[in-house]
Amino acid sequence: MSPHLIILSYFVAMLVVVCGSGWYVERQRRRFEPERSDDSIFRCGKCRYVYTDDHGVDRSRCPQCGASNEVFRFY
Numbered sequence: 825m826s827p828h829l830i831i832l833s834y835f836v837a838m839l840v841v842v843c844g845s846g847w848y849v850e851r852q853r854r855r856f857e858p859e860r861s862d863d864s865i866f867r868c869g870k871c872r873y874v875y876t877d878d879h880g881v882d883r884s885r886c887p888q889c890g891a892s893n894e895v896f897r898f899y
């Protein structure tokens with residue numbers, strides 16, 4: 825086995841390890857990251873319960889106490 829063949833196989837092995845771990849990390853990240861949701865966030869003015877409802881609705885009823893709430897906006 826010639827020296828440059830050993831070096832070449834070493835580099836190929838390193839490339840496989842780097843690409844493999846990059847692929848693995850990306851796969852793990854996608855698995856644990858929450859999917860983006862278009863739902864609106866509501867916070868109940870009566871009981872302070874935070875919940876989500878479909879995007880596009882102006883008012884939503886609190887699942888805890890039944891009070892009607894407007895979309896919660898982050899400033």
Ligand SMILES: [Zn+2]
Nearest residue numbers: 868871886889
């Ligand atoms: Zn409530």
